[in-house]
Amino acid sequence: MSIYLSNYWTLYKEFVETFHHLKYKGIPIVLLTNFYQQIDSELRSQMESESFLVNLKTQRLDQAMIQPYFENWLEKIRDPLIKKPKEGKVLINPDYTRIPERTYMNMFDPKQTIILSRSKATQMYGIPIESVGNYEEKNDEASDEIVKEATTIFEKFNQHPAFGNVFFQKSFINRITQIVTMINMVFNLFDKKNISSIIVGTTEDIQSRVLSIVGLTKGIKSICLQHGILMGEEAFMPVFTTVVGVYGEYEKNWYSNRGLANDRIAEIGHPKFDEIYHQSPIDKATFIKKYELDPNKLTLLVITGPQLDFVKFEILIKSIMDNQNYQIILKPHPWEIGKKKHGIYLKLAEKYKSLKVYTARDNNLYDLISQVDGVVSSLSTVVLESILFNKPVFVFNFLNSNRFYDYFDILGNYIQSNPNRLTEVINNHYISRLHENAYNNIRNRFLSMSYNDGRSSEKLANLINHYCK
Structure with missing residues (x-):
């Protein structure tokens, strides 16, 4: 404690x-x-x-x-x-x-x-x-x-x-x-x-x-x-x-x-996670068109949250965007939108053409997770939801906090406090079958300890x- x-x-x-x-x-x-x-x-x-x-x-x-x-x-x-x-x-x-x-x-x-x-x-x-x-x-x-x-x-x-x-x-x-x-x-x-x-x-x-x-x-x-x-x-x-x-x-x-x-x-x-097992997501072509994405790039969904170290966060985004194979949909936390704290993300979108900030309040999270190639998230319930969707997750622990959080420690290298190291993990996952298999083992171990099975x-x-x- x-x-x-x-x-x-x-x-x-x-x-x-x-x-x-x-x-x-x-x-x-x-x-x-x-x-x-x-x-x-x-x-x-x-x-x-x-x-x-x-x-x-x-x-x-x-x-x-x-x-x-x-x-x-x-x-x-x-x-x-x-x-x-x-x-x-x-x-x-x-x-x-x-x-x-x-x-x-x-x-x-x-x-x-x-x-x-x-x-x-x-x-x-x-x-x-x-x-x-x-x-x-x-x-x-x-x-x-x-x-x-x-x-x-x-x-x-x-x-x-x-x-x-x-x-x-x-x-x-x-x-x-x-x-x-x-x-x-x-x-x-x-x-x-x-x-x-x-x-x-x-x-x-x-x-x-x-x-x-x-x-x-x-x-x-x-x-x-x-x-x-x-x-x-x-x-x-x-x-x-x-x-x-x-x-x-x-x-x-x-x-x-x-x-x-x-x-x-x-x-x-929790009953809300049952929807992951029952929903009918939009098809890929409709998704690409709706969010004006490049079908030839890997799409990463970035989830933010309050109390982030924005210096580290900007380093992470720059490091990801340096790789031309990626495009980003960035979804600010509802609290950040409500308190008008999301201006920093809009500035990043002006800087990087392959980054889009999604601030609409419609409940589209599961549509987004179901169609992206990976999720890059702060410590959030979205990490759990993405794992249930069988998506690779990359967690940045950039919180300014007076305590430690170990909820996602089981993810091993897939949770990092160093932005450059996390980018390395992301890159390795998509170019190495060995790293992908390692993540799947981690994911299965995580799910074995979850009671969320659609029931x-x-x-x-x-x-x-x-x-x-």
């Missing part, structure tokens, strides 16, 4: 123990706020130092005790009188679940399923929608009282590195009213609808977390699907649902190492039927 993460979990523990008595309907507010979003760049910088712990009073929270520590707090709000799972319908909070239409249509009975949404629509894929707005209820008096108590506590810690941080204070206080409103919404929903199980795509957001924790108080089982590769530990831990669905062996071991019991880790892969939707349905009912 990195210095930052060690300090993060210890600070989180101190936060819980300092503010745990701030409750609404018996639920500690500290369990419902997204803690890492309260940390600004200034505090984050301080937390990257080993000396940060000197400022804290609580004992270090070791990696293996992360889930057990939070489990103790969750156990306090569990109703001991509820022994049997509640009978009722499956409630899906679709945000971040990334469940495809095919799965909704084939695996969920509209008579036994509810979708929770802010949409004004009455159904999605034939499944009835319950609007969040119909159940929301503010309680300004309670919110104001909790805000007042929180403010009083913060005033006692003005020298504390986090509790004395203005951004940290405001972030927590500003979301208290939203948390109270959301707790009311979920209690109202559960009082009016019989729910047996809940499916969420993350518990980072308040709505999914409240659904899971309030569900816990009522004996309702919950499942959290894995919404992406395990890049940010803070986004996946602690676990607030009854069970987590994971992509493969790496994830199973990852959660186990952080103290989650093995019987709460479901080996299902994840079926596995999810079985998990709901046998575990949550």
